[in-house]
Amino acid sequence: MSLPAASTPPANVQVVDLAKRYGTGADAATVFEQVNLEVAAGEFVAIVGDSGVGKSTLLNCLAGLDRWDQGQVLHQGQDIGRLDEAGLAVWRRAHVGFVFQAFHVLPHLSVAQNVALPLMLLARGTPAEQDARVQAMLAAVGLGDRGQRLPQQLSGGQLQRVAIARALVHRPALLLADEPTGNLDPDTAARTMDLLVAQTREAGASLVLVTHSPDAAARADRVLRLTARGIAAA
């Protein structure tokens, strides 16, 4: 009896013929179209392109935060365009770590509570295990002694590091980062990139990073340029 042929595992992330437009009828404006992209587990892809070409929009589509007009976004073979808002929220919570240009840190929670949020929402681990993981992440971003502070007591660069700790704390399979080093000095930027790359390699996450920074792009396995007509090797 012959064994079934081993099937190739699907790419962690697949984008198929994606198009995004704003407006309708005569006012319709295409941001991008014919975007095709595959990112493997453990792979780091940087996306570059002119200002306004749609890099943040594409990242938002990958996170299911923005809807698109044509094409598909698949995560481990699952078509996330078929999920409703509640389904998307559950999927995102479990699988996605997002570092935005704006930090989206909650002002009334301490730094440690902000970082703990994904673990609490997923009810992952005991409170003691959650505390230990949060403390380890804060130490990794150089904020081990700032956990009890409120966000307003931190600098912009420190807040960016809180956002990165929070994005990584639940070891997501898909890491999406929009200019994560934009507000940071060169040393902190390099350490931040170390963290993102380590998570990608060690946890087999896929990292998609939008950047204008040549230093950040230089760390990627592949650099792709987004234009209105698609995405290709830079």
Ligand SMILES: Nc1ncnc2c1ncn2[C@@H]1O[C@H](COP(=O)(O)OP(=O)(O)OP(=O)(O)O)[C@@H](O)[C@H]1O
């Ligand atoms: N809600 C919206 N309605 C209409 N147009 C929008 C909306 N949001 C974004 N756009 C347009 O979509 C295009 C892509 O914006 P986006 O922020 O994705 O670009 P970007 O490549 O990330 O830019 P940058 O490098 O400057 O951050 C821009 O022309 C922008 O004006």
